[in-house]
Structure formats: C-alpha cells, structure tokens
Amino acid sequence: MGSALLVDDSEITSERIGRRAEALSARLRAAGERAFPPTAQKFLRSFTSGEVAQIVGVSDGYLRQLSLDGLGPSPDLSPGGRRSYTLEQVNQLRAYLAEARPKESLKFWPRRRAGEKLQIITVANFKGGSAKTTTSLYLAQGLALQGYRVLAIDLDPQASLSTMFGYQPEFDIPENATLYGAIRYDEDRVSMKDVIRPTYFSGVSIVPGNLELMEFEHQTPRHIMASKARPEDLFFRRVAGAISEIDDEFDVVVIDCPPQLGFLTMGALNAATGMVVTIHPQMVDVASMSQFLLMTSELVSVIEEAGGKLHYDFLKFLVTRHDPRDVPEQEIVALLRDLFGSDVFSATAWKSTAIANAGLTKQSLYELSRGSVGRSVYDARWSRSIR
Numbered sequence: 001m002g003s004a005l006l007v008d009d010s011e012i013t014s015e016r017i018g019r020r021a022e023a024l025s026a027r028l029r030a031a032g033e034r035a036f037p038p039t040a041q042k043f044l045r046s047f048t049s050g051e052v053a054q055i056v057g058v059s060d061g062y063l064r065q066l067s068l069d070g071l072g073p074s075p076d077l078s079p080g081g082r083r084s085y086t087l088e089q090v091n092q093l094r095a096y097l098a099e100a101r102p103k104e105s106l107k108f109w110p111r112r113r114a115g116e117k118l119q120i121i122t123v124a125n126f127k128g129g130s131a132k133t134t135t136s137l138y139l140a141q142g143l144a145l146q147g148y149r150v151l152a153i154d155l156d157p158q159a160s161l162s163t164m165f166g167y168q169p170e171f172d173i174p175e176n177a178t179l180y181g182a183i184r185y186d187e188d189r190v191s192m193k194d195v196i197r198p199t200y201f202s203g204v205s206i207v208p209g210n211l212e213l214m215e216f217e218h219q220t221p222r223h224i225m226a227s228k229a230r231p232e233d234l235f236f237r238r239v240a241g242a243i244s245e246i247d248d249e250f251d252v253v254v255i256d257c258p259p260q261l262g263f264l265t266m267g268a269l270n271a272a273t274g275m276v277v278t279i280h281p282q283m284v285d286v287a288s289m290s291q292f293l294l295m296t297s298e299l300v301s302v303i304e305e306a307g308g309k310l311h312y313d314f315l316k317f318l319v320t321r322h323d324p325r326d327v328p329e330q331e332i333v334a335l336l337r338d339l340f341g342s343d344v345f346s347a348t349a350w351k352s353t354a355i356a357n358a359g360l361t362k363q364s365l366y367e368l369s370r371g372s373v374g375r376s377v378y379d380a381r382w383s384r385s386i387r
Contacts, residue, residue, distance in 0.1 A: 042166030042200040045367060046076060046084040055145050056093060057107060063093075072096040087145070087202040094147045110147050112251045119313070120243060122272040124257040124265060124296075127288040130278040131320035131349060133160045136256035138349075139276070141366050144203030148251040151196065153179055154209030155268060156258040162208035164362055165199045169210035178212050182245075183238035183267070185223045192245040201366075205250075213264060220263040236303050239267030261295050269296070270303055274314040280321050281332040319348040 011019070053060040066072045067083060073092040075083040085093065098109035112118070123136045133156065140152040154161040159169035167173060176184075182192045195207050220235045243253060255268045269275070279289050300310055317340055319333055337344050352365075 042362070044087055044200050044202070045369060046086050047090065049075065049083040049085070052085050052090055052093070055090060056097065058097070071100075090145075091147060091202060108147070110251075111149060117273065118243070118247050118250060118253065120240075120253040120255065120271050120273045121276060122255045122257055122265075122268045122274075123276045123278065124268070124292075125278050125289060126259050126261055126292050126295075127280075127285055128259050129321075130280050130285065132156075132259070132278050133164070133256050135276065135278050135318060135320060135349065136161055136254050137164050137364055138366075140204050140254045141201055141364055143252050143254070144201060145366065148203065149249065150204045151207065151246070151250045151253045152199075152204060153207045153253060153255045153268075155179060155213060155264050156209055156256055157211045157213045158258075159209040159211075161256045162206065162210070164364065165201070165204070165206050165208075166362070167197070167206070167208045169208065173208050173210045173212075175212065178209050179207050179239070179242065179264075180212050180216050182207075182242040183216060185219055192242040196246065213258070216264055217262050234306060235263050236266045236270045236306070236308055239264070240271035243271055261292075261299055266299055266303060269300060270308050270310060272310075272312065274312055275316070277315070277317050278320045279317055279336070281319050281329040281336075283332065286332060286336070315343060317344045319344065321351045322348040323351045324348070 047055070049063050050060050053063055063075075064083070067075055073085065073089040073096070075085050075089065077083060094108045098105035101108070121139065123132050123139065125132055136152065140150045143150045152161060152165070159167075159173070162169055162173065175181075176188060176190055177195055179195060181188075181190045181195050183189070192207075196205050197208060199206050223235070239255075255272070257265045257268050277289065277292070279285060304310065317336060319336065322333070323329055333344075333348065
C-alpha cells in the first residue's frame with residue numbers, strides 16, 4: 001500500500017482528517033493556480049460580429065452596414081477583416097440602437113424604467129452539488145449580456161462565485177468587505193456601497209464572500225438574546241435593508257445562497273422578489289429538495305409571523321446537470337413538470353464537460369471561443385444561454 005494511506009496510531013481523529021483536508025486543499029490549489037495564477041487578472045474576450053448579432057437581436061449584415069456607415073461603436077478589425085466587439089461596445093451599440101430605433105428601445109436597452117422595481121433573485125437549495133453557484137454565475141452574466149445592470153451577491157462562505165469572478169477570497173477580500181460588513185450589528189458596519197466591487201464582466205458588479213460571512217450566523221443569536229431590536233433591525237430584514245441603499249444603481253440582483261437554511265439565507269429569502277431552486281434530476285436530490293421546500297416553508301412562515309412580507313413574482317425550478325439522453329432523468333424531469341407545471345423552466349442546464357471544468361479554469365462558457373470546445377456543443381450552448 002502507498003505511504004499516503006499509512007495510519008499513525010498516535011494521531012487523533014481530528015488531526016487525521018485535518019491532514020487529509022490540507023493535502024487535498026493544497027493539491028487543488030496547485031491545480032487551480034496552474035490554470036489561473038493568483039496574480040492573474042481576469043478579462044473578457046471580445047465577441048465576433050455574429051455573436052453580437054445574436055446577443056443584440058439584429059442581423060450580422062445590419063451590423064456590417066452600421067460599421068461601414070460609421071454609426072454606433074467602431075468594432076476592432078482583424079487583419080482578415082473580421083469585426084469584433086468588447087462587451088462595453090455591445091452596450092454602446094444597444095444605447096445607439098435604442099435611440100435610433102425608439103419603437104424597439106425596450107428590446108435593445110431593457111433597463112428599468114420609471115416605476116419598475118429592482119428584481120432580487122435568490123438561487124437556493126441546501127443540497128450540495130445542485131449547481132447553485134454555476135446557475136448564479138450564468139444568470140448574472142447572461143443578464144448582463146442582455147443589457148441589464150447586475151449585482152451578484154456571494155452569500156456562501158466558500159465564495160465560489162467570487163472566485164469565478166476573479167477574486168481570491170483568502171487574498172483579495174479584506175475584513176469587512178463582504179455583505180457581513182453591511183449587515184453586521186455593531187459600530188463597524190459599513191455602507192453597502194463600500195462592499196460592492198467591479199468585475200471584468202461589463203455590467204456585473206459583485207459583493208464578494210469569504211469565511212467572514214459565518215460571523216453573521218454566530219452573531220445573530222447573540223444579538224437576538226441580548227437586545228430587543230426595533231422591527232427594522234430584525235435580522236431577516238438586514239439583507240433587504242442593505243440592498244435598498246443601492247436600489248437605483250442596478251436592474252437585477254442575483255444572490256448565491258449558502259447550502260443551508262441559516263440566518264443569511266433567511267435574509268435573502270426576505271429580500272427576494274423571486275426565487276430559483278436548482279435541482280439535479282436524481283431521485284435522492286428530489287427527495288432532498290422536498291425537505292428543503294418543507295423547511296423553507298416553515299422558515300418563511302416564521303418571517304411572515306414576525307412581520308415580514310414576502311411577495312414573490314415567481315418561484316421557479318431549474319433542472320441542472322441534465323443528461324437529456326438519460327431515461328431515468330427524463331422520467332424525473334417529467335415528474336417535476338407534472339407536479340409544478342410552468343414553474344419548471346422549459347430549458348434545462350445540460351450536463352457539460354466545459355461547464356464542469358469551469359471551476360478549475362475559472363472561465364464561464366461566455367468566455368470561451370468557438371475553438372475552445374466542439375463547434376456543435378458551442379453553438380448549442382451559446383444559443384440556449386442567451387435566450
């Protein structure tokens with residue numbers, strides 16, 4: 001047997017588990033650093049004119065004519081004459097088209113109009129591996145590609161969403177720089193604006209996460225016991241209160257919830273205008289989701305009894321890591337559609353090696369060019385993703 005499996009009889013169980021955790025963490029960190037060194041800066045590739053035509057909803061020929069006429073942003077031209085646009089230029093193009101074609105302005109520039117509320121979408125499930133973070137990532141980036149101003153909030157202490165946006169939680173996120181800094185109970189509380197950071201993905205800002213978020217879970221019971229808080233200071237209202245500080249600056253907020261129904265998740269549920277529950281189409285995951293929904297119902301009932309008012313515009317279920325060729329999975333998806341009807345998204349998130357590898361390479365599908373994956377896979381994923 002390999003030496004790595006040898007057991008030291010003098011080693012207590014916690015040390016044995018800790019040693020293996022450290023070894024695995026170091027190996028994963030080394031693999032991740034090879035793919036994305038800590039000193040590396042993330043940037044978003046340019047998009048081809050064909051991709052931009054799909055994103056914006058016009059023809060490639062129309063974009064070519066705009067370029068020839070000197071209208072709208074000037075795309076970069078390759079030596080071969082191929083046109084490409086940065087995401088900033090795509091948004092400039094949207095603004096130009098909205099002004100040039102006012103009857104279609106909402107199509108091209110779908111940002112909030114006067115009187116429209118900020119949409120706050122929580123992505124939740126307490127089952128690990130249900131693709132919550134992946135869903136939050138693609139939802140935030142996909143909405144930004146459609147022209148919305150998006151704020152992503154990483155409420156998971158593991159901070160995988162922050163990592164995907166190029167922030168190293170242990171290096172880049174100092175004390176009091178997560179949402180905890182904006183919702184804590186003491187005098188060190190800061191403004192919500194102080195914890196929002198830009199990202200390389202134009203249109204997306206982020207409130208990053210790290211282990212500091214656990215402090216809210218630890219401090220809330222003490223605060224409840226030690227004080228008779230005013231109604232506006234109740235723990236489940238603090239996330240909504242922080243978001244209200246920046247209400248006018250965004251169109252959509254996407255919250256990646258931690259994989260448990262703690263105080264942070266309760267705050268996110270109270271703040272939300274809609275909820276997306278991710279579900280892997282396996283029977284054990286469906287059973288787990290059943291328990292999640294029962295527990296969520298009980299927690300929401302507690303919030304409502306304490307004066308919270310939850311008026312969701314939608315409660316949707318997203319089937320993730322789906323293999324449409326798998327017959328048992330097809331049966332489970334059919335079961336969910338039979339039970340929940342249109343509350344189950346018609347599109348499912350397909351099982352994909354490219355998406356699965358995103359955690360290591362720290363790249364989403366939007367960052368990959370056609371040559372990075374098979375053409376048919378790329379075309380199918382891209383067309384599904386931007387709808």
